[in-house]
Amino acid sequence: METTAKKFSQKEESDPLHIGNLVHWEIKQQNLKKKDVADHLGIIPTTLNQYFKQSSLQTKILWRLSRAIQFNFLMYLGQKLDVDFETEKEKALREQLKERDEEILSLKTQIGVYKQIHKIE
Secondary structure (H helix, E strand, O other), rough: OOOEEEEHHHHOOOOOOOOHHHHHHHHHHOOOHHHHHHHHHHHHHHHHHHHOOOOOOOHHHHHHHHHOOOOHHHHHHHHOOOOOOOOHHHHHHHHHHHHHHHHHHHHHHHHHHHHHHHHOO
């Protein structure tokens, strides 16, 4: 029998966390008052409570919530997604580490040469 439910609303094993629960949990973890968060967002507290019940939220809402409570929900969800990703900052740091490793290798080589010179004399 074919299901009549909309495809996007059908649950799959790979679905993300319940976003509303995640938002609610993080607000509790930070010991924030719901009213203060709602005021920062420019919404009434009952609207914030409705967010907690939703399994998904619009990107714009997540963006604003992230800024309001100083927690990056987008990055958190990205880390849960099983796809390799590297930020621009991480790429820059990786390049900087590579340069430093090359510099250390060069300095070690120079030290080795100086040690040999001093042994000869």
